[in-house]
Amino acid sequence: MASKFNIDLTVNGKSHAVSIEPRRTLADVLRDDCGLTGTHIGCEHGVCGACTVLVDDKPVRSCLMFGVQAERKAVRTVEGLADGDTLHPLQQAFWENHGLQCGFCTPGFLMLAAGALEENPDMSDDEIRDVLSSNLCRCTGYQNIVKAVRIAARALRAGPRA
Amino acid sequence: MNWIGRSLPRLEDPSLLKGNGSYVADRIGNAASVRFVRSPLARGAITGIEIPSGTVVFTGRDLSGVKPIRPILHRPDYVAIGQPVLPVDRVTFCGQAVAVVVAEDPARAEDIADRVFVDIEGENAIVDLDAALATGTAPVHPEAVSNVLVEGRMKTAGLDTAFEEAAEIVTLELRSHRQSAAPMENRGGVAVYDVASGRVTLTASVQMPHMLRTGIADALGMTESDLRVIAPDVGGGFGQKMSLFPEYVVLVWLARKLKRDVAWIEDRRENFTASAHGRDQAFSLRGAFAKDGRLLGLDADLRSNVGAFSCYPVTCGVEPLMALAELPGPYDLAEYGVRSRGVTTNTCMMAPYRGVSRPMLTFSMERLMEVAATRLGIDSVEIRRRNLITAFPHRSPTGLVYDEGSYLQAMEAAAKSVDLPAFRARQAAARLRGHFLGVGFSVFSERTGYGTPAYAARGMEIVPGYEIVDCTMDPSGDVVLRIGSSPHGQGLKTSLAQLVSDELGIEPHRIRIISGDTDATPYGWGTFASRSMVIAGGASKLAAGKVAHKLKTIAAQLMETTAESITLENGWARVSNSNQATAIGVLARAAYHQSHRFKGLSPGLHESAVYDPGGTFSNACHVAIVEVDIETGGTRIERFIVVEDAGVLINPMIVDGQIAGGVAQGIANALFEEIIYDESGNLLTASFADYLPPTSAEVPEIEIIHMETVSPESITKAKGVGEGGAIGAPAAVVNAIVDALSPFGIQLFELPATPQRIREQLRRAGVATHG
Amino acid sequence: MKPAAFDYFRPASLSDALALLAKYKDDCKILAGGQSLVPAMNFRLARPAILIDINDIAELDYVHADDRGLHIGALTRHAAFHRRVVDGPLGALFSAVARHIAHYPIRQRGTFAGSLAHADPASEWCLLATTLDATVVAKSARGERAIAIGDFFNGTFSTDLEPDELLAEVHLPPMGQGWRTGFYEFSRRAGDFALGMALAALRIEAGVVREARLGVGGVSDRAIRLRKLEERLVGGAASQEMIDTIAREAWASVSPIGDIHATPEYRRDLVATAVKRALTEAAA
Structure with missing residues (x-):
């Protein structure tokens, strides 16, 4: 069995220390390890786009990226879009x-x-x-x-x- | 202040927009992961299941005490089929769950499921509808030797005469290929076991939570009170999430067996293979037309592929019996003969999908009208003008009573909006440049908001239809509305709040609506059949009306006047023709804390109401303008116009959203989406790369024009609008394609009209691409 | 739909990556953009034991032009071609073709070289590389070799790369100002793989075609270069009549595959149409 990776993930400007198997997609890591369930999983093969997040400001399918690949990158999700109570x-x-x-x-x-x-x-x-x-x-x-x-x-x- | 009729931004939206929606996959907590092992074959005998050692896996043998799912229609022509929650001896479709794995996370559950080997002695699967009807076919279920699970017939006395007297008889073979509702959120459930009470709470992405509870309790032989079902935010359903599926029964069984929380979140491949499909239908039609284009008689043989099992609770009769009852649609037809069959095959179960049969029957009738018009030399609009219902109430040959509608007016408005003479000139000019444009019409009726009488007439053992609503105003004057219905994303809470606001004279944001929790809401049926606004809306209006009446009585006593002279508005109870007024909050507090003062009134402000209407028909006309590329068979929808009559609009923005979304699914039905099996019953379209919902690049702007016929059949004056978009669009789009290709004399009778199918007809007509 | 377990390496240099490839060979897969590999892994159609993620290898992230042509490093994303990476017709063609590749978010991750290594017969980049005489540079711990594109594709999802080789660079010959190009693709929805497509490049002087490149894709197990038809084009005018002739011969010369999306007959019709439209654009 593959070992887990301990990485710091920066999501919406906040650091999350997570211990994850490399096979965990970024979508699963955001939802299950960071508790950010606003990113949704609709197909897990990159077509529906429900899991789209920004990685270093680019929109990407988080189901087609592994969580470990987001190390040292800035991830933004829907939870970070509003400015407090002010909607984007x-x-x-x-x-x-x-x-x-x-x-x-x-x-x-x-x-x-x-x-x-x-x-x-x-x-x-x-x-x-x-x-x-x-x-x-x-x-x-x-x-x-x-x-x-x-x-x-x-x-x-x-x-x-x- | 009237809230009805305003495009109020939805109360549901702020949390959804901020990522705070709460769908079933967001509520897993510490639950163990459940994965189903699914049959790789469509048909065969299970000879063994090998389970890897050290894993938690259960098979049908472990669940032997669980009753099969066996919905009933009380009709002599119905064959009840039981669906085992996990089969012991036979598999009946590819993707059927045959074992269940419990593990610490989804990936590990899948690792184990990969290592569970199901030994099956394969048999020849029956996949195709007409193959299933062929004699000599080994039946899918021994109970149904002819593979027919339900059959309806009728024939009016004068049908044969109508055909004898006809000037033109049009015979058509029409085919609709199978589709999936494909909601963006797949199915899923979390069963939480309460150690103290032994109760299970099942949170699931469903449209009928109360029905699910009854069905699971029956299957497991438990009392309903030991089970609570919650439908949280639901990411679309469109009918697919109505039925009781084996997976939900297994989840509750597992929670009780293991005394721990378990979660199953369906993946997209499972949703395609093992949830539910619809629209796999073949219709043979004969229409008897008079010389002037009037439809004198209609004779129809309707076959619907209902798949391997019968969906609970509405049964496999839902498509065939809807087709039988509603085929005549918006046309004034005197003589009608029909045979409609539901045919079982080794494929995924059919269950209701937005429109249920009516996309196909509208397609069929509208193609029939077009072919007849061409043969008789009558204009498309004119032939419909001569056949549409204009007198109300109208009684159809199948006994349906249509309330007031605007069938003719809607079509005339639609024709006007496209300016037909100008279009024909543009079409002719474009053809000279090698561009092929066409216009297509589709006129239809949509039976909506029907209560128990309609379902009882089908012979359903479980007769849905009514809705119960509890309305409580608390001492501060805020309202809680508990509804038995259960929305799946259509903005029902906002619309109901607007209705109730007008009854009670308070603002919508002060009305909280509780739905989708069997512990917190009265028994109800949920969301389907374009019923929620009519029926849950009607019950809400009645319940709120009772609270309003009590408020007025209290106000009258406090202000020494009569209840009839009180109006409730903007938070105040006002005495008409005077300056006297009392804040509603003051009345509410008095109702609870000064109840001794109000003679003849019970304390508090809590009322309940039931609404069980007979049903009301919405109607619409869709018009599509389509350009066809004759070399690729590709199509582009240039304009799409909907003239819709759904009665009074509670929230026009939400109504328009329902129409536009429905039309998009109808366009998908017309051009893009098709579930394809190979001849062994393997699903070939188990991803969004092979099953093709259209994107924003394919769906045009939908132009919507409203008519508002007020019907006495709906106390909110609203008619249902959830399905109409999906019903009308396929016929309009295909009629437009056929019109565009009229120089080549091409006809199309198959859905979806894919580029390949269009191109095939063109090739046959001698249009080469290599000249 | 969760992937099977695998071990993961993210080397920071090309030499480290090549050492890992040399060590694990068939047990490992290169992870570049991952836009085809990861879906296959999620479906468990691909189950590599080891992934070597090359996304941190900065030396592979380049695209530059010189007098030998265009050099595209293994990490160049599809989106890099949204803007013109080189002046002249080649850069314009790349930009036009890039917009047909899947969708905007996929183009942010997926790579040009990865498309070639994946060898999907319906891939636009495979057609472009085939038609325009690309050369693939394969590197391994053993050294480096250049593979002519005609020798690179072995069939659907199959290439000439050895298990220890990395597709490090793709090279395209320069395309002077005299060239004009055309590309036509038919797909069911925006962004879908092509059911049929064609790419044409013509160098026309004084109304006469001096050089021609013509390829079709989405038709068989790899993109096809129609060299005989190129020869037919050279020396004459790119007239409507000539274009129709070429389209007819393209129609006759291909033997398309059939699948759930298109029958062989339909694909053949699309090939003729695509050739006609690509040539018409190039000749305009």
Whole structure:
């Protein structure tokens, strides 16, 4: 049996000392070892995107990365998106525009959009729809997700967060 | 202040947006991990199961005292089949659970499951619907020698005459391939054992928690009070999470056997192989049309592949009997003959999936109308105009009574919204440039919010339908609503809060709704069949209305007036035509703490109500404009318009979300998703790389227009809207594709209309890609 | 769907990685982007005993151009090609093709070289490498060798790499300003693997095709270079008539595989369409 690795994982700016088998995916480590269950597991083969998190600011599938690989990297999850009680503009836009129903895919969409907008704040409407095709949603038919991200992109461009 | 009719942002959302949602996989705690060993073969005799030493593994022999899951329909043509929670001697579909592993974590449980060898003497599996009906086939279950588990028939007296008098008889063979609801959250359950009481609490991702408790208690021979079932946040269900599955029975059995907490979180491959499927249907239709396009008679042979077992509690009758009863849809049809069968095969069980039969029957009727229109030289819209129901209440040949609707008006509005003459001009111009655009219509009815009479008519032993709601206002004037229904992500709590707010004159955020906990809610049926807003909404309105009446009585006594002159609004009880008012909080406190003052009233503010309606029909018209690439068979939906009549909208934003989400699943049904087995019954589409839900790149903007017919059949004036999107879209999309390809004379009668299937028809029509 | 247990190494240098490869050979797999390997491991279709994670080896993370062409290190991610890595038609082609590879988050992790090593016949990069005469540089503790792309793929998920070899670099010859390219892919959904695709590159002078490259993918167990059709193209005009002829001959020359996503007949139709559209784009 493979031995466990003792590593420090930095998630949302906070250090977590974890002892993990190398076979544990980052998604499982975040959920089970760090107690951050906002990252959801929908397919474990990289298609649905429910487990999308940011690793060094890039959106990645946390089911397709092992936890040990996130050592010395900055991981961000949905739990770190809001600023205290103030929702991130993406969260606010999803709320106001009914960008979620069951909410299971929502953390993945939020982190996908957050990462993509950080890389390119000036994405066109078509580019936004294209990037959002990375993840699956079964409830909304996508249009309110697309609308929410477009609105949040405008809000983010308009000014820094309060 | 009216809360009904406002697009209030949902009360459910802030926690979900912050990652604080609580789904079953988030509630595992210290539970041991459960993994099911599943049959690698679709059919055969179990000759042995080898269990690695030193592991905790149970098989069907260990669970011999557990009763099979055996749902009943009281009909002479129904064959009851028992589904063993773990089989002892035979496997009946590939993926069926045959043993269960308990280990310290999921990976180790899977390691052990890999080493459990199930020896099976394989037999030829029956996979295909029509193969199962062929004579000489070894039956899937000995109880059903013809492989038919349920069969319904009817024929009106004048059907033969209708066909004799017909100017045109249209005969169609239609096929819908199998689909999965594929909710983003898979199934799962955590069974927690309480050492002190011996009680088990099962938290599970389900749509019918009360039913699950009854079913598990029956299977295990335990009293219901020893089991508590909780449905936490549920990540979508769409019908798949209605049924009682063997895994949940096994979980509770394990918790009691091992006296410890156990958790099973289904993975995606299991969800595809062993949860539930739907829509595997073949319909043969004959329509008798008069010269003017009126449908005089319809004769139908309907076959539904119900898989290996019958789903509990609604049974394998759900698709075939729905098809039988509702095939005529929105059309004024006098003569109808039908035979509808549910056919068992060595495949995963069929269970309700959003729309249940109606996507296929709408597809069938709407294709029939199109073919008849073409043959008779009548315009698509005109032929429907001549056949749609316009007088209400309307009684269908199967005895269904349709309440007020707007079938014709909805279609006219839809036709207007696409500006058909302008579209035809654009279509003609595009064809000259080698671009093939088409428009397709789909008109349908959606029977929603039906109570016990409808289910009793099917002969169900377990008759669902009503909902009970308890409404309590506490001394500070806040309200708790306990509902038997159980949402799975559709925003029911917000909509109910809006309804109750208007009854009680307080703001929605002061209403807390408790659902999905058998310890904390009255018995109820859950979420399915587009019923929650009509039935749970109706019961909520009634219960809140009773509390409101009591508040008014108290207010009247305090302000020395009559209850009839009191209105409740914005937190106040006001006396009409005066400045007199008392805060609702003051009345609430008085109800509890000064109850001696109110003669004839019981203390407190706690009321209960039941609603059990007959049902109401929503209706809609969908229009798709689709472009087809004749060289690849690829399609692009340019526009999709829905004219929907679901009565009064409680929260328009939520209603639109239901429609758009339903349409996306309908588009998936039309173009993308297909469960495929090989001829041995192995599932070939067990991942999202092979089973293809569409993404934001494939689903267009959905344009929605509302009509609001008020029906006396719903006390909230709302009709159901959960399924309509999925029902109407396949027909509209395929009709549009056929219209686009009309220069080639191509017809399509198969769902999904994949690029390959479209291209095959084009190839047959002589359209080469290499010219 | 949890992977079987494995041992894990994350060497910091190429020489350390090669030493591990030499030691464990068939028992180990290289983990680069992991976007194909990890799903296979989650399904337990792949059960390597040992993973050698090369993500910390900075010396493998490069992409640069010189007069010999484009050099792509083993750790270059798909997303690196979102921007143009080299001026001229080659950089533009890479950018255009990259956008067809899976989705944005997958492109952040998955690597160009990993796609080649994985050898999925429906991979866009395998088609590009095959069509544009790539050379694969394999390194091992024993030394280094260059493998012409035509000798590299052995079939579906199978390459010429020895168990102790690492695919360290992919080299593509330069493509001058006279070249024009076209790429067409048909897939069911955005980001899905291709059911059929074609890549064309033409060097046209004064209306005459001087050089041509044409390949198709998603059709058989590896990408196919259509050399005979390239020869047909050279010396004439890239006219609509010529393009139709080439498409017809492409249709006739391939013997596609069938699976649940596409029958051989359908794939053959797609090949003809893809060739036509890729050539039309290149000739435009």
